[in-house]
Amino acid sequence: MVSELGFGCASWWGKPAFDERTAVGLVHEAIERGVTLFDTGASYSAGEAEPRLGRALRGHDTSGLVIATKAGTFHAGRGRIGRDMRPAAIVASAERSLRHLGVEALGLLQLHGPAIGELDEAMFEALAGLKARGLVRAVGLNSFDPEVVEHAIGLPGIDVVMVDYNVLRPEREALIARAAAAGKGVLAGMPLAMGHTRPLLSRLRGPQDLWYVARALAKHRDELARGRRFRFLHRLPGMTGAQAALAYVLANPHVRAAGFGANRPQHLRENLAAADLALPPEVMTAIHAAQGAT
Ligand SMILES: NC(=O)c1ccc[n+]([C@@H]2O[C@H](COP(=O)([O-])OP(=O)(O)OC[C@H]3O[C@@H](n4cnc5c(N)ncnc54)[C@H](OP(=O)(O)O)[C@@H]3O)[C@@H](O)[C@H]2O)c1
Numbered sequence: 001m002v003s004e005l006g007f008g009c010a011s012w013w014g015k016p017a018f019d020e021r022t023a024v025g026l027v028h029e030a031i032e033r034g035v036t037l038f039d040t041g042a043s044y045s046a047g048e049a050e051p052r053l054g055r056a057l058r059g060h061d062t063s064g065l066v067i068a069t070k071a072g073t074f075h076a077g078r079g080r081i082g083r084d085m086r087p088a089a090i091v092a093s094a095e096r097s098l099r100h101l102g103v104e105a106l107g108l109l110q111l112h113g114p115a116i117g118e119l120d121e122a123m124f125e126a127l128a129g130l131k132a133r134g135l136v137r138a139v140g141l142n143s144f145d146p147e148v149v150e151h152a153i154g155l156p157g158i159d160v161v162m163v164d165y166n167v168l169r170p171e172r173e174a175l176i177a178r179a180a181a182a183g184k185g186v187l188a189g190m191p192l193a194m195g196h197t198r199p200l201l202s203r204l205r206g207p208q209d210l211w212y213v214a215r216a217l218a219k220h221r222d223e224l225a226r227g228r229r230f231r232f233l234h235r236l237p238g239m240t241g242a243q244a245a246l247a248y249v250l251a252n253p254h255v256r257a258a259g260f261g262a263n264r265p266q267h268l269r270e271n272l273a274a275a276d277l278a279l280p281p282e283v284m285t286a287i288h289a290a291q292g293a294t
Contacts, residue, residue, distance in 0.1 A: 002066045002107075004250055004275050006037030006187070006259035009053045012211050013263055014045025020052070026268055027056035031065070033272050039068045039162075039187070039259040040101075041112055041142075042093050043082075047075030050100035058102055066107030068187075069097045070142055073112045085111065085118045087126035094130055105134055108160055111141040116151045124157040142189060146175050153182045160185040165255065166193035167233070167248050168226050170291045180254035191249040191258035192242055192271075196220060196227035198234060208263060229290040239277055242267065246274035248287060 007030040012018050027038065040049045050069060057067070071093035076082030084093075094109050109130065111119075119141075130136040140160030143149050152158045153175075161179050165172045165188040179186050195203060196216060203209050216224055234241030242260075249258045262268045279287075 002037035002257045003035050004257050005035060005246065005272055006039050006066075006068075006257050007035050007268070008189075008259040008261040009038055009040035009049050010044040011215075011261050012045075012208050013261055014040070014049030014052050015211075016048055018208065018263060020055070022263070022265075023052055024056040026262065026265060027053065028060075029265060029268060030272070031060065033269070035272070036064055037066045037068065037107075037187075037257050037259065039189075041070035041073065041110075042097055043070070043073035043075050043112065046079060050097055054100050054102040062103055066137075067101055067103050068108035068110060068140075069094075069101065069106055070110045070112035071097065072114060083113075085114050085123075087122045090123070091126050091130060094136060098135060106136045108138045108140055109136045110139075110160065110162060113143055113145075114141055114148065116148055119151065119155060119158075124155075127157060138185070140185070140187075144189075146172070149175055149179065153179050153184060158184065160187060162187040162189045162259075164188075164190050165249055165252070165258075166191050167197065167230055167245055167287055167291070168193045168223055170288075173252065176252065176254045185256045186254055188249045188252075188255050188258040192245050192260050193223065193227060193230075194220060195242075196223040197230035197241060197245065198227070199231070200224065229293055230287070232286060232290075233283075236283060239274070240270055242271055243274040243277055244279060244283065246271055247277045247279045248284075250275065251279060251284070 013023055040053050071090045072085045074082045127139045138159040141152050142162035144164045149161050152161055161184050163172050176186050200213055233244040236244055260271050
């Protein structure tokens with residue numbers, strides 16, 4: 001059981017260049033406001049996200065929280081992400097994550113982008129071993145490859161799948177429904193569509209925004225182009241574009257939770273308020289029309 005909205009401890013949030021007090025304060029405020037899911041990864045923020053989350057959690061009662069992390073990728077230096085999906089590496093990564101996070105057990109350990117062939121007997125023996133030792137409570141995978149998620153739906157050793165689902169990704173809906181019908185917990189990764197529905201320049205309000213804009217230009221030009229059709233989300237009465245994006249994802253009854261990133265306290269508050277917002281039917285219709293046109 002987790003809160004509908006989880007806090008993503010990734011990207012700029014984990015970088016040493018981002019003020020530690022603000023980053024830690026965001027986690028504390030999220031906990032105070034009822035967030036119980038914190039999602040991070042061994043390779044996130046050049047390996048800095050997990051230790052930072054660990055510092056934020058120090059001294060807190062974490063028994064009611066689900067601390068989710070990912071294994072199979074690691075920071076390989078100079079901003080590069082390495083990959084090691086061998087079962088022994090997954091076990092070692094989980095053990096390292098526990099030390100970084102300062103918790104006795106991981107609420108969820110997700111394989112970070114495994115190939116179908118890597119989801120073999122040896123992998124599930126290793127994952128079952130982590131569960132048997134009480135180090136991991138649930139096992140999942142995070143993949144943006146629908147074939148991998150489809151395969152995982154049939155695997156009894158997988159409890160949870162994290163899928164890239166947002167207004168730009170309606171094609172994930174059938175997959176999500178099948179995963180939920182098979183009893184998998186479905187987490188939506190990137191529910192804000194990384195902000196790609198907003199005009200790029202309107203995001204530039206401070207130096208940290210440059211990092212996200214540079215990432216968008218380097219890696220997500222397709223989404224930026226498709227996001228143009230959803231600009232109307234930022235002109236709705238009664239809710240912001242980010243809230244509309246989150247409300248869309250949470251309106252899917254098969255999604256258990258959605259994890260967003262935020263580096264400004266007002267964004268955290270705004271996003272958490274989306275859990276109580278329903279999209280008016282005409283907005284849903286407009287979203288479907290924009291999706292059909294992409
Ligand atoms: N990015 C990926 O490739 C990826 C992959 C797998 C999973 N995920 C999951 O998604 C989580 C978050 O990912 P992420 O940090 O890369 O990106 P994200 O949540 O998609 O986006 C964070 C960006 O959105 C902005 N934002 C947040 N709330 C806003 C609001 N209310 N109004 C306007 N802007 C707002 C943030 O701005 P401020 O800095 O101003 O708050 C920041 O620029 C991760 O922890 C993970 O769980 C992401």
